[in-house]
Amino acid sequence: MHNIADLLHGFQVALTGYHLALMVAGVLFGILVGVLPGLGAPNGVTLLIPLTFSMDPVSAIILLASMYWGALFGGSTTSILFNIPGEPSSVATTFDGHPMAKQGRATEALSYAFLSAAFGALFGVVVITLLAVPAAKFAHKFSSPEYFAVYFLAFACFVGLGGASPFKTLVSAGMGFSLAAVGMDTISGSLRLTYGLPDLVKGVSFLVAVIGLFGIGELIATMEERLEFRGVHARVSPRDVLKTIAALPAYWVALIRSSLVGCWMGITPGGPTAASFMSYGLARRFSPRSDRFGKGEPEGVIAPEAADHSAGTSAMLPMLALGIPGSATAAVMMGGLMIWGLHPGPMLFVEQKSFVWGLIASMYVANVVAVLLVLFTVPLFAAILRIPFAIIAPLIVMVCFVGAWTVSSSPFDLWLVLAFGVIGYLFKKCDYPIAPLVLAMVIGDKAEDAFRQSMIMHAGSLGAFWSNWLCGSLMTLAILLLLWPLIASLFRRRVATTPAEMPVRE
Amino acid sequence: MLTAALSSAASCRGAKSLGIGALQQQQTSGGRVLVSRRGLAIITALLALGFGAAIVLGALEYDVGWDERGPEPGYFPFWMGLVVIAGAAGALIEAIFARDQTAQAAITLDQARRIGLFLLPMLGFLVLTVALKLGLYVGMIAYLFTVMLWQGNYRLPATAAVSFGTAAFFFVMFEHWLKVALMKGPLEAWLGMH
Numbered sequence: 001m002h003n004i005a006d007l008l009h010g011f012q013v014a015l016t017g018y019h020l021a022l023m024v025a026g027v028l029f030g031i032l033v034g035v036l037p038g039l040g041a042p043n044g045v046t047l048l049i050p051l052t053f054s055m056d057p058v059s060a061i062i063l064l065a066s067m068y069w070g071a072l073f074g075g076s077t078t079s080i081l082f083n084i085p086g087e088p089s090s091v092a093t094t095f096d097g098h099p100m101a102k103q104g105r106a107t108e109a110l111s112y113a114f115l116s117a118a119f120g121a122l123f124g125v126v127v128i129t130l131l132a133v134p135a136a137k138f139a140h141k142f143s144s145p146e147y148f149a150v151y152f153l154a155f156a157c158f159v160g161l162g163g164a165s166p167f168k169t170l171v172s173a174g175m176g177f178s179l180a181a182v183g184m185d186t187i188s189g190s191l192r193l194t195y196g197l198p199d200l201v202k203g204v205s206f207l208v209a210v211i212g213l214f215g216i217g218e219l220i221a222t223m224e225e226r227l228e229f230r231g232v233h234a235r236v237s238p239r240d241v242l243k244t245i246a247a248l249p250a251y252w253v254a255l256i257r258s259s260l261v262g263c264w265m266g267i268t269p270g271g272p273t274a275a276s277f278m279s280y281g282l283a284r285r286f287s288p289r290s291d292r293f294g295k296g297e298p299e300g301v302i303a304p305e306a307a308d309h310s311a312g313t314s315a316m317l318p319m320l321a322l323g324i325p326g327s328a329t330a331a332v333m334m335g336g337l338m339i340w341g342l343h344p345g346p347m348l349f350v351e352q353k354s355f356v357w358g359l360i361a362s363m364y365v366a367n368v369v370a371v372l373l374v375l376f377t378v379p380l381f382a383a384i385l386r387i388p389f390a391i392i393a394p395l396i397v398m399v400c401f402v403g404a405w406t407v408s409s410s411p412f413d414l415w416l417v418l419a420f421g422v423i424g425y426l427f428k429k430c431d432y433p434i435a436p437l438v439l440a441m442v443i444g445d446k447a448e449d450a451f452r453q454s455m456i457m458h459a460g461s462l463g464a465f466w467s468n469w470l471c472g473s474l475m476t477l478a479i480l481l482l483l484w485p486l487i488a489s490l491f492r493r494r495v496a497t498t499p500a501e502m503p504v505r506e
Numbered sequence: 507m508l509t510a511a512l513s514s515a516a517s518c519r520g521a522k523s524l525g526i527g528a529l530q531q532q533q534t535s536g537g538r539v540l541v542s543r544r545g546l547a548i549i550t551a552l553l554a555l556g557f558g559a560a561i562v563l564g565a566l567e568y569d570v571g572w573d574e575r576g577p578e579p580g581y582f583p584f585w586m587g588l589v590v591i592a593g594a595a596g597a598l599i600e601a602i603f604a605r606d607q608t609a610q611a612a613i614t615l616d617q618a619r620r621i622g623l624f625l626l627p628m629l630g631f632l633v634l635t636v637a638l639k640l641g642l643y644v645g646m647i648a649y650l651f652t653v654m655l656w657q658g659n660y661r662l663p664a665t666a667a668v669s670f671g672t673a674a675f676f677f678v679m680f681e682h683w684l685k686v687a688l689m690k691g692p693l694e695a696w697l698g699m700h
Binding site: 050051165166167168169170171172173174175177178181185187188190192193194195216219220223224225388390391393394395397398401402405406409411412414415418426427429430432448451452453455456460 | 546547550553554557558561564565567568572574576577578579580582583586587589590592593594595596597600612613617620621624625627628629631632635636639642646649650653654657658660668672676680684686687688689
């Protein structure tokens, strides 16, 4: 078993004092970012990336990944105590978490959330550990057509499985790819889509886009509702935690099912948000206590939390092995990898062994660190939300703009942040998914290069994508997924019209 | 396996609409309607349509066809622009023919006012910082001052403490610690800070 040796080597990398300190710092910053509305995991990672330019890539990724885990935990905290999801992926946690808190079971709800989240996360890391090498070996067979096929499949998954309107997903992905094409073309050197603006020559950075879309956009949406944090006080005592640990094994079915859903949604780019909703839906359908869901049922906290975190961790696998991130946050991290000069994909496992295994090992350690930290800092972070929003919101705005400035010291980027903020708000209001846009901006150039190289290799014939069984089956699966909403709606219509009333418009 | 996942994707859609419904109940509590959900959906789809058209026009500056080396520079953006247009057209049709969302408010007047009050100082910040080239520090202090005094109803001492304190914090953190220079204007030059 090479895995074990590699993993042990990874632990040697991860378990240095410096890296442990980075994990603690990352987790704490992550919890803060997760607790504050308007600052989410993608945005938090984005704000940190410019600060990691001078760091060693292993240390940088450990910091960013730990921040991600912290943000996932922080998001659940506000969901339960304040009924305000700090992260989109913890919306489902509010359904039962907040009712539990209002019944005076806040500690119980928090402990269930954190522990099942940790279970989900570790489940995800184990899956990564087991699948990393086979996945990378598999991806070794890839050349340009296969890469394009996998990119195509990733976006087809959004359309087919994402849950949003397929048209809106197309708009989002198409916008992302178009924005990625702005500026210097890597193959021909021509300046594309600059409209004569010199500021556009360097292209539109996905970091700036993420800060606007997730940061300012989220804040506008928050501002719209008159926000008052009316929270439930909580102090987590070790005894309550132990009681919850004792009660947790009774929910093993929900835990394992939710973790599996999370892994599935994390590896296919459904993302943690879709995973948590799906897992909550499944739990409500199959639980013997399904009538108590929404009124403070522990299983309603366990299911979305375990799925959320296992999706979050397992989203790192396709990012490392194939260069396709499974969530918006993973997309931002992959953008970071490329900025540090690494090439995400199978070669990473050969060329950057200690990077890959250091990261995987750090995921085990950092998630344990995160649970311990979050359990004992809950009162502290809950107190932050008692600072009036009239002070917090403008400060977050400033953090966003300063963060955008640090990306490339361009004043034009500050205007872009506002523009992306408005886009993010409209997308949120009208249920357009944002993740495909971010993903497309990050992999846009790579997808286009893969497409053009396949065309060059096969003399401009689209048959390039069906030239061997691997590529052909990936492409066929992708096209099926792309057409899935159409197939499903035809099927549903037939089922719906037979027993019930005939629709008016047919 | 796949079908199981797909059917649960459908159930996830159900759960999501449940969540949105719960949020809407809170939102529609006050004020007259500025834009209906349907209206906003149509406006957004039209904006996306415009974006797609702009991309297609921009791509047409180069050849969008093929030469012997494969697709030309304009090819990819051209087709991506068309994807946006197609998606936006679909979303527009969906919005026009949707039956359930016509009556609901997307944005009430009250909410629009709050959004305006949030965006206006931000616009002022950008004008000061970028358009007038006064730099991030001056813009930041002016922005925090305005927002806290005018919208937060804080007293002058608290306002001054927060806005100057934030600027000082950013200065120490970025210029000293991280060695990242934030945008500076004439004031910093006059004070001899670089």
